[in-house]
Amino acid sequence: SLKINELCINCDVCEPACPNEAITQGEAIYVIDPARCTRCVGHFDEPQCVEVCPVECIDPDPAYPETHEQLLAKLVALGGAG
Ligand code: SF4
Numbered sequence: 001s002l003k004i005n006e007l008c009i010n011c012d013v014c015e016p017a018c019p020n021e022a023i024t025q026g027e028a029i030y031v032i033d034p035a036r037c038t039r040c041v042g043h044f045d046e047p048q049c050v051e052v053c054p055v056e057c058i059d060p061d062p063a064y065p066e067t068h069e070q071l072l073a074k075l076v077a078l079g080g081a082g
């Protein structure tokens with residue numbers, strides 16, 4: 001999963017760009033649901049939220065250092081692989 005840091009300006013550009021509906025507006029800044037973020041594996045070559053974010057405030061989440069295979073498995077579990 002990726003993680004949005006405190007530099008987020010709440011611009012809402014990333015939310016509709018996410019193919020897994022993993023991004024929502026949180027209390028202070030936008031947040032990524034680690035259970036839904038596949039780092040865009042299976043959908044796009046590059047994380048779409050990172051591509052569109054104007055302030056580059058989205059980083060890898062150190063709490064979820066997932067392999068490509070784990071991300072693919074998550075995608076399948078979400079029903080997004082077929
Ligand atoms: Fe959504 Fe992809 Fe960003 Fe993860 S990396 S939050 S799946 S747009």
Ligand code: SF4
Nearest residue numbers: 008009011012014053
């Ligand atoms: Fe925050 Fe970047 Fe998403 Fe805008 S695109 S809401 S700045 S994480």
